[in-house]
Amino acid sequence: MLRRFRLEEPQSVAETSELLGRFGDSAKIYAGGTELLLAMKEGLVQYERLINVKRLGLNQISAENGTVKIGALCTHYELELSPAIQQRLPSLLKLEHNVANVRVRQAGTIGGNLCFAEPHADPGTLLMALGAKMVSETGSAKREIAAEDFFIDAYETSLTAEEVLTEIRVPAPGANARSAYLKFGYLERPSVGVALAFNLNGASVSDVRIAVGCAGPAPKRVAEAEALLDGKSKDEATRNLAQAGTVAGRAAEAISDLHGAQDYKEHIVGVLLKRAFQAAVS
Amino acid sequence: MQFQKEVEILAPREKVWQFIWDVDRFIACVPGCKDAKTVEEGKRYSATMTEKVGPFKVEFPTTIEILEREELTRIKAQASGADNKIGSRMKIDLDVHLRESDNKTILSFTAGVDVLGKLAALGHGIIKRKADQVLDEFAQAVKKKLEGEA
């Protein structure tokens, strides 16, 4: 059983923001509830008010002018069904198809997933590698936050107390773009996630972006590993994969826990990076 | 969870020792710690420890017992508290050492931290990281406070 709370159902982002400002810590945004309700059931958090944001119409997906725009309140399932995602962002499609289980995909939203910032989550890592930007709004202001600046720490994003995440903007990859997201885990949530994106021009690898997630407190890009692949020929990049994997593993800030020891997770990062590269170039 | 911290303070040992027993200022160095009180001088103290990991907040009314004391050298203490709202308990076994080196004081401590109850659901890794952060900040704050007044 949950403790009682009052349900607020704002009709606009401005109203939502106003409610957040007025009630502060005693209120929380409620979307799919797949993370929030669990924490509430556990008694780890308590709120006097839940603010239902599913009536704000923020579940549209569109592709315009080279950008795929994903409404924050799109469920993982809606992303799976979206022609724009299917056609333009196949690596994201595959990721969404494999989030948790079919029931979580039905109720959970991508925005909720990103904002709760559970360390053991998938979308943030790939969105970082794809160069995504998060759009957040209050009643009077709107800003874009690069994915690498969005995640601060475990369960912590750079959103202010009154901001609402409304949209995720992903640059539509060009014809030479390759990307892959691989994850590993044997518990309910993933233990290690690695995302890789780059351009492959002939046999030349460029614009490399590598992100690691799940192993540490928050997803992060690994510039040092990117440098080992960027601007190299496919063969040279392949030869550097092992070292890039080691670098990325260390950068993951892996925590020893039930998901595995720190060195184990670091090792898996390397394995996934290698496989992701091979999957992406094939 | 075991932690070991060491910090070099540019201040004489006596000053550092005195600072530790100046309960209000010392406790103020622990991030999120407030309302420090002396219950029994030299033996028992109380404070409220608050911490936050994202949306998860804890508030532990804490009792600190001094178990052993070696003048200017060592303090052994135990802090324990419970947050009934979140159904969790916390216990810290603290062993603090002071030693002189050149004109500096080395303040080192080992901390055995146990978190029991619902909070443990957050995951050992997250709690460990947070505890590590808190102890780091604490050591740095002590250093800064003492050096700032040198």
Add this chain to the structure above:
Amino acid sequence: MATALSRHSDGQTIPVSFTLNGRLQEIDVEPHELLLDVVRDRLGLTGAKRSCDVQVCGACTLLVDGRPVSACTTLAFEVRGRSVLTIEGLADNGTLHPLQQAFIEHGGFQCGFCTPGMLLASKALLDENPNPSEEELKHFMHGNLCRCTGYKKIIESIMAAARKMRAK
């Protein structure tokens, strides 16, 4: 189970009008009520089970607008204006659904605890994809756990039902 009365909710209730197993239902719920508790305790439909209570096992699976949800982690008011199917509504006036028939014929259950969830989830699968490959079946059913059967008979049952349903 009583919950602490909070002055902040001030007795707020939400009218929920929804279709339950083909019939119109109108109830008032408090915001904090979970769908599983409403279905089991207030509506007396105990086929859905509270098992893990953290949406990973599937024993509480219900279909809302034909799609599987974890009733243990769904707030009851969310079904307003929607259609809900529980296991009690799967058979049609006493005639078993092909899936139920197949589970019997192929031994798709032992203790039966996971079975309501299995049947509803597999119904959602076949409604969406009448001819799933075994891979597709396993992927869809990944979140429905069984401790008894080892899954082989469940897969056989679903595939058999799918064949029967396609033949119609």
